[in-house]
Amino acid sequence: METPVETTRERLLNVAEQRFGEGGYEGTSLRAITVAAAANIAAVNYHFGSKEALLRAAVARAMAPVNTERRRRLDQLEAGGAPTPEELIRAFIEPGLELVLRRGERGAVVARFIGRIAFDPSRRIRELYAAESDPIESRYLAALQRALPQASPDAVAFGYMNMLGLLALHQSQALSPTPGAAGVANTANPVNTEDPGKLAENLVAFLVAAFDRGLRA
Amino acid sequence: METPVETTRERLLNVAEQRFGEGGYEGTSLRAITVAAAANIAAVNYHFGSKEALLRAAVARAMAPVNTERRRRLDQLEAGGAPTPEELIRAFIEPGLELVLRRGERGAVVARFIGRIAFDPSRRIRELYAAESDPIESRYLAALQRALPQASPDAVAFGYMNMLGLLALHQSQALSPTPGAAGVANTANPVNTEDPGKLAENLVAFLVAAFDRGLRA
DNA sequence: CTCCATTTCAAACGACCGTTTGAACTATGC
DNA sequence: GCATAGTTCAAACGGTCGTTTGAAATGGAG
Numbered sequence: 124m125e126t127p128v129e130t131t132r133e134r135l136l137n138v139a140e141q142r143f144g145e146g147g148y149e150g151t152s153l154r155a156i157t158v159a160a161a162a163n164i165a166a167v168n169y170h171f172g173s174k175e176a177l178l179r180a181a182v183a184r185a186m187a188p189v190n191t192e193r194r195r196r197l198d199q200l201e202a203g204g205a206p207t208p209e210e211l212i213r214a215f216i217e218p219g220l221e222l223v224l225r226r227g228e229r230g231a232v233v234a235r236f237i238g239r240i241a242f243d244p245s246r247r248i249r250e251l252y253a254a255e256s257d258p259i260e261s262r263y264l265a266a267l268q269r270a271l272p273q274a275s276p277d278a279v280a281f282g283y284m285n286m287l288g289l290l291a292l293h294q295s296q297a298l299s300p301t302p303g304a305a306g307v308a309n310t311a312n313p314v315n316t317e318d319p320g321k322l323a324e325n326l327v328a329f330l331v332a333a334f335d336r337g338l339r340a
Numbered sequence: 341m342e343t344p345v346e347t348t349r350e351r352l353l354n355v356a357e358q359r360f361g362e363g364g365y366e367g368t369s370l371r372a373i374t375v376a377a378a379a380n381i382a383a384v385n386y387h388f389g390s391k392e393a394l395l396r397a398a399v400a401r402a403m404a405p406v407n408t409e410r411r412r413r414l415d416q417l418e419a420g421g422a423p424t425p426e427e428l429i430r431a432f433i434e435p436g437l438e439l440v441l442r443r444g445e446r447g448a449v450v451a452r453f454i455g456r457i458a459f460d461p462s463r464r465i466r467e468l469y470a471a472e473s474d475p476i477e478s479r480y481l482a483a484l485q486r487a488l489p490q491a492s493p494d495a496v497a498f499g500y501m502n503m504l505g506l507l508a509l510h511q512s513q514a515l516s517p518t519p520g521a522a523g524v525a526n527t528a529n530p531v532n533t534e535d536p537g538k539l540a541e542n543l544v545a546f547l548v549a550a551f552d553r554g555l556r557a
Numbered sequence: 558c559t560c561c562a563t564t565t566c567a568a569a570c571g572a573c574c575g576t577t578t579g580a581a582c583t584a585t586g587c
Numbered sequence: 588g589c590a591t592a593g594t595t596c597a598a599a600c601g602g603t604c605g606t607t608t609g610a611a612a613t614g615g616a617g
Contacts, residue, residue, distance in 0.1 A: 131594080147461025149366035153575060163596055168576060170594095239461050242514050244364025249514065281542055284515040285506055292505040297459050297466065299501075325498055325556055332554025337546040348564080370605060380566055385606060387564090558617105565612070574603070582595070587588100 132170045134160040137229075139181045144236035144295070148178055148248050179251055182240060185223075185233050186255045192218035193259050197266065208270045209331045212286065215263060216330070219290050220323045231296075238295025242288070271334065278338040286330050293326060349387045351377040354446075356398045361453035361512070365395060365465050396468055399457060402440075402450050403472045409435035410476050414483065425487045426548045429503065432480060433547070436507050437540045448513075455512025459505070488551065495555040503547050510543060 129137070138160040142151040153174055157164050171177040196214035200206035206214075223234045240252045260283075268279050292298050346354070355377040359368040370391055374381050388394040413431035417423040423431075440451040457469045477500075485496050509515045 145461075145463075147364070147366060149364060150462055152573075154573080163594095164575090165577080165597090166595070174575065242459065242509065242512075243461065244362075244456055245367055278542070282546065285546060288509040288515055289502055289505060292459065292502075292509070295459075298505055325495070328556050329499065329502060329550045329554040332552070333546045333550040335549070336553065337549025339542055339545050369603075371603080380564095381605090382567090382607080383565070391605065560615105560617080562615095563613080566610085568608085568610105570605105570607070572604080572606105575601105577600070578598085580596085580598105583593080585590105585592085587590085 131160070131162050131166050135162055135167060135170060135177065136181050136184055139177055140185060140236040141232045143178060143181065144232060144239050147239060148243055148245065153177075175251075178240070178248070181236070182252055182255050185237050186252075189218050189222060189237070190256065190259060192222050193263075197259065197262055201266065206266060206270060208267065208334045209327065211263065211266050211270055212330050212334065213327050215286060216290055216327050217323050219294060220326070221320065223294070224322075225320075234294040235296055238291040238293070238297070241291040242295075267334075271338065273340065274338040275340060278340070282330075282334050282338050285333070289326065289330070293322060348377070348379050348383050352379055352384060352387060352394065353398050353401055356394055357402060357453040358449050360395060360398065361449060361456050364456060365460055365462065370394075392468075395457070395465070398453070399469055399472050402454050403469075406435050406439060406454075407473065407476060409439050410480075414476065414479055418483065423483060423487060425484065425551045426544065428480065428483050428487055429547050429551065430544050432503060433507055433544050434540050436511060437543070438537065440511070441539075442537075451511040452513055455508040455510070455514070458508040459512075484551075488555065490557065491555040492557060495557070499547075499551050499555050502550070506543065506547070510539060 135156065138156050139151075142156050142159065145151070153167050154164060156177075157166060160166075167174065167177055171180055193215060196218065197211075200210055200214060219237075220234070223237070224230050226233075237252075240248060241256075243249055243252070264279060264283055267283060268274075268276060271279055274282075352373065355373050356368075359373050359376065362368070370384050371381060373394075374383060377383075384391065384394055388397055410432060413435065414428075417427055417431060436454075437451070440454070441447045443450075454469075457465060458473075460466055460469070481496060481500055484500060485491070485493060488496060491499075
């Protein structure tokens with residue numbers, strides 16, 4: 124069989140995903156990325172133009188399948204009548220956790236990358252991410268509003284932001300602290316580390332309860 | 341009245357809070373801090389020893405009143421019998437939001453600083469923060485477990501981590517995106533920007549519902 | 558005033574940063 | 588074969604990074 128070897132461009136994107144996800148944008152140097160990708164320093168500016176353009180390309184590539192799947196689910200739900208809050212929450216959470224975690228090692232890397240960038244300390248980086256996930260946001264907000272007519276638009280937006288934030292934190296694995304360090308419940312490891320599906324179920328249940336009964340009028 | 345002028349050490353801590361909260365640890369240089377604090381570059385290493393030690397000192401100073409208030413509330417609740425989940429959640433959230441937001445401009449700066457550092461991209465920084473908020477963590481977990489006997493320890497820990505994460509995100513104002521940019525609900529600004537008390541109420545209600553009915557057995 | 562510990566200062570250290578350059582290499586079409 | 592477009596390369600660019608140095612300023616105690 125012929126092995127379609129990864130191009131330099133692809134290797135740069137893969138390593139960028141991993142390193143940016145581990146150390147953040149500011150905390151990761153182009154030299155660290157290019158060395159790990161077995162590429163020359165100048166390759167970044169040749170293929171992408173700048174460090175930030177590399178990040179933008181990596182975000183776009185990582186988010187594309189998630190956005191596609193979310194759109195597909197939303198289309199499907201709305202075609203079938205009035206979706207419940209749980210269906211909508213599931214359609215948002217699961218593509219973020221499963222589609223990306225359910226692929227062995229690389230999936231976890233992509234998830235951590237997305238989760239970290241979404242709440243990077245730099246406003247510039249956060250907006251860069253927001254622009255990528257923006258298109259479907261208003262659709263979800265409108266659908267949630269219809270599914271929760273008793274909640275005010277502000278309350279729905281509040282719930283949506285909480286959902287978005289919690290998803291990002293779980294994606295980035297920031298809520299599953301290091302085993303050896305001083306963290307939460309180091310006596311018993313949380314449920315979710317082995318099975319991303321179980322984490323998705325737990326998170327959906329948590330959010331459904333909060334949306335159904337935790338939004339102030 | 342005599343004006344006890346701020347010492348260089350205090351000015352450095354104040355500016356560090358602000359800049360680290362805005363740009364993150366890696367994204368903020370000591371030169372930017374010392375210039376804004378009208379101090380010499382060498383002052384950081386003289387008063388603290390290193391950049392990381394400056395951060396550690398800032399975290400400790402910022403967290404001290406929050407930890408004290410949380411301990412006080414927990415003592416009071418446990419002295420009065422078996423606290424409800426809502427009382428426990430309130431005792432955790434409110435010190436984080438009010439005690440720190442309800443102080444004009446500087447309170448918001450401190451809140452953003454804490455919220456950002458708690459989920460900094462660098463694991464090293466996150467652990468530095470975790471060590472500071474660790475002491476009361478096990479007390480809260482145990483109290484929550486007693487208040488929610490039907491939930492498994494894993495589920496309680498899961499809920500606690502979600503609470504901690506959501507609090508940090510709201511503290512850092514990462515969930516109240518920039519007004520002009522492409523973000524959630526730029527048609528109507530969320531409720532919470534003007535009144536931190538209202539945000540606390542919304543967040544507590546959200547979490548109480550999630551804890552009461554959203555934790556899987 | 559002298560002494561001494563504390564604090565501030567300008568200047569420099571080596572290291573690393575993102576980016577650019579221009580030549581060398583590679584592969585494909587003619 | 589040669590020409591050509593695409594890609595990779597070592598090397599260097601000017602800047603900024605955290606940290607260190609040693610001297611100058613400061614200010615209370617004797």
